[in-house]
Amino acid sequence: MRQTISALCVLSSLVAFTVVARADQPPHAVPAPAVDNPLTAGKAETATLAGGCYWGMQELFEHVKGVKRVVAGFSGAAEAPPDAGGMAGSGSMAGAGGMAGASGMAGANGMAGASGMAGASGMAAANGTAANGTAGSKAAPAEAVQITFDPGQISYGQILHIYFSAAHDPTQRDRQTPDVGAEYRSNIFYADEQQQQIAEAYIAQLTKAHAYASEIVTLVTPLQQFNRVPEAQQDYYLKHPDLPYIVQVDGPRMAAFRTLFTDMYVAKPAKH
Numbered sequence: 001m002r003q004t005i006s007a008l009c010v011l012s013s014l015v016a017f018t019v020v021a022r023a024d025q026p027p028h029a030v031p032a033p034a035v036d037n038p039l040t041a042g043k044a045e046t047a048t049l050a051g052g053c054y055w056g057m058q059e060l061f062e063h064v065k066g067v068k069r070v071v072a073g074f075s076g077a078a079e080a081p082p083d084a085g086g087m088a089g090s091g092s093m094a095g096a097g098g099m100a101g102a103s104g105m106a107g108a109n110g111m112a113g114a115s116g117m118a119g120a121s122g123m124a125a126a127n128g129t130a131a132n133g134t135a136g137s138k139a140a141p142a143e144a145v146q147i148t149f150d151p152g153q154i155s156y157g158q159i160l161h162i163y164f165s166a167a168h169d170p171t172q173r174d175r176q177t178p179d180v181g182a183e184y185r186s187n188i189f190y191a192d193e194q195q196q197q198i199a200e201a202y203i204a205q206l207t208k209a210h211a212y213a214s215e216i217v218t219l220v221t222p223l224q225q226f227n228r229v230p231e232a233q234q235d236y237y238l239k240h241p242d243l244p245y246i247v248q249v250d251g252p253r254m255a256a257f258r259t260l261f262t263d264m265y266v267a268k269p270a271k272h
Contacts, residue, residue, distance in 0.1 A: 036157025050142035051168030052176025056250030062269035066153030
């Protein structure tokens with residue numbers, strides 16, 4: 001989200017009343033990963049994840065036990081998005097009925113913004129794979145969070161368990177209701193081969209278990225670069241707790257996290 005994205009998120013909150021059931025879908029109790037690292041004291045590690053608007057992702061992971069820092073930004077391209085911190089990008093927001101946001105068109109078959117990014121009916125990937133094995137030529141930057149965590153308190157697999165259970169809906173392609181566009185895609189950016197193996201094994205495990213009614217479309221791609229967004233966008237939920245978008249969209253996910261992972265919730269948020 002860029003400087004003017006607040007207005008777009010407020011616009012999306014107008015349709016949130018019709019899609020709040022979709023916002024309730026991501027909280028979905030799924031099995032813990034069978035392949036994971038053991039809890040081992042050592043230097044801090046990072047996990048970079050995309051799963052829709054970074055406001056909610058940052059809020060949720062800042063309240064996870066063992067997480068030391070969560071930074072909101074963009075990942076998925078070699079360069080920072082040209083409009084990060086400036087004007088709104090090409091992605092638009094839509095409700096269940098295909099209501100379009102200010103900067104693009106949306107309908108039942110997907111959307112295309114000013115730059116022609118694929119919407120719900122197609123996706124782009126950068127040397128990556130999704131559960132269906134498709135890959136595109138180049139990914140647009142995705143809204144993401146970079147999580148610094150203590151591997152002695154929480155494992156990479158446990159972070160992914162929360163990611164797939166409460167943080168977002170991994171079956172929505174190039175969107176997270178009510179936000180539409182490739183920048184809102186489900187994407188795991190692995191920092192090393194071990195993270196890649198854990199992520200891919202977990203998606204295969206969830207797919208085999210039919211953990212979701214629909215196909216998992218989460219991309220697993222190498223981390224090339226992470227670009228922090230301006231301070232005004234960091235911890236947005238703390239600065240604007242009564243914003244309809246925060247209440248309607250992010251609230252249910254946070255509540256589900258607290259319900260599903262009672263022992264992992266900490267009241268005091270980590271710093272960014």
